[in-house]
Amino acid sequence: MKFYFAPMEGITLYPLRNIHHEMFGGTIDKYYTPFLTAHHNFHFKKREKRDAQPEYIAGFENYEEQIVPQIMANRPDTFLWAAREMKKLGYKEVNINLGCPAATVTNSNKGAGLLTDTEYLDKMLGDIFMEYDKDVQSASNADARTLPDISIKTRLGFTDEAEADSLMRIYAKYPVKELTIHARVREDFYKGQPRLEAFKRAAEVYRNEGGKADICYNGNIFSADDLAGLDATIKSENISSVMLGRGLLTDPALARVLSGGDALKSEELREYLKRLYEEYAEFIPEERNVIFKMLEHWAFLHVHFEDCERNLKLIRKARSKGEYFAAVNAIFHDCKFV
Ligand SMILES: Cc1cc2nc3c(=O)[nH]c(=O)nc-3n(C[C@H](O)[C@H](O)[C@H](O)COP(=O)(O)O)c2cc1C
Structure with a gap:
């Protein structure tokens, strides 16, 4: 089982990632940056960009693969620009945010806001992955590419978990590197129990539709018992990774504990x-x-x-x-x- 440190705005910035990796990093496979907004005039805020700049990264053996910048965009051109900027900084993967529930974000059709218009979402991903395919085909090797691999972090829907069916059908059409599903809908924000049955169903729809990406589970893992409670789902849906958010903020040694190691001292x-x-x-x-x-x-x-x-x-x-x-x-x- 692989463990990922979830992106958390204002919190999982480079100081936390550097220190956490140095002290507990052996058990975390990937750290996601909080979202970086790809603005319509093709720029990042200085503060946001700094978080991805290699000169601020310390102690990672291979930050290009161990850190995944997350991008918040609502247009293919701004996303592609931002992804190329990240590739120039060495990153091998970027993640697209399809889950942020904040009204300021969703009202401008970003984050989970993109889940409300599946036609637009499909078109946006279609344009993005068309460029990605062209890039892969024209480059003689991975280093010659201008775009990194693209992963997705999504919720099950905006208001209703039944929305997951059409979302999964869309995601399955594209060569997504990894699909992280936060087992909630936007209206849940971060409250209540994750929707495990709906997560399972979504994973099944994704696979039945031919989706090839590894699926990562996210939501409310705070302890070894929580992970054990997911055991049947992990096996039946062939889940290879889980993303830990508030659990790691509560217990920075959580991934070690989940791997059978010592409790936090x-x-x-x-x-x-x-x-x-x-x-x-x-x-x-x-x-x-x-x-x-x-x-x-x-x-x-x-x-x-x-x-x-x-x-x-x-x-x-x-x-x-x-x-x-x-x-x-x-x-x-x-x-x-x-
Ligand atoms: C304070 C805070 C900030 C967050 N910022 C982001 C973000 O920038 N991008 C994102 O995809 N998710 C963000 N999330 C959601 C988390 O990545 C994760 O999906 C969520 O907390 C559920 O996982 P957990 O139950 O393990 O915490 C944020 C969550 C919190 C609590």
Whole structure:
């Protein structure tokens, strides 16, 4: 089983990817960047592009394959431009975002918004993969290509899981590198249990329609029990990879645990937090903003400390590096690590 670190906007940026890979990376096969928007005037925001630039990547043996930039686009020409830009940076694969549920995104027909108009989606993917095919055929070898491989991350539909049938029929028509299915519809956002039966059905429709891509499962894997609960689906649908999102934010050692390795240790978490802080401080000038970034992690990581409400409040109230680290030291000292 392969494990992927899910793209998460504002969180799985290069500081997290670098530190996570260095400390726990042996068990993660691919890290996805949060989406990079391919704007209509063919540019990326500087901040977004920086996240994919090789000079900010540290410690990866082969970032070209271990990191997958995700692109948010609603037109074939902007997507193809962005994919070519990523290929110039060395990436072997890019992923297209067909799942983001935020209204600001879906209202401009991006992310999960593209799932509402299957005719347009089919045409967009048709144009993209026509260029991809031409590129593959005209290049003498993989290095001579101008486009990387293209994978898809999708939900089961916008409002209704029955929409998955027509979506899968569309995806099956194209030489998609890998198909990640987040087992929810857009209206679910991130809530409730994943729709496992609908996921299974979608995987079957995809295969019956001749889809060749490996299928990756995504949704609510937080523990070995959660993965065990998926065992029958993984076997019956021949799933070779799972994508972990909030589970890895809650337990950075999750993929190790799922591979049969040791649980997260308190010292490891301490080191992880310290290094994340240092890495964020390199590109965020204001101490307070570095602390805000760390609080995004604490929103998930606090579960490791028993009866820690008072200590957590101190972390949240910290306004300087000194206050922050004093509060972090206190939580490790005062609260039982679980
Ligand atoms: C804060 C946050 C940001 C996210 N940003 C992205 C994103 O940029 N691209 C994307 O495809 N999915 C994004 N997702 C969805 C995750 O990649 C993943 O599909 C979702 O969290 C379900 O997996 P999980 O249950 O393992 O967390 C985001 C999720 C969260 C919670």
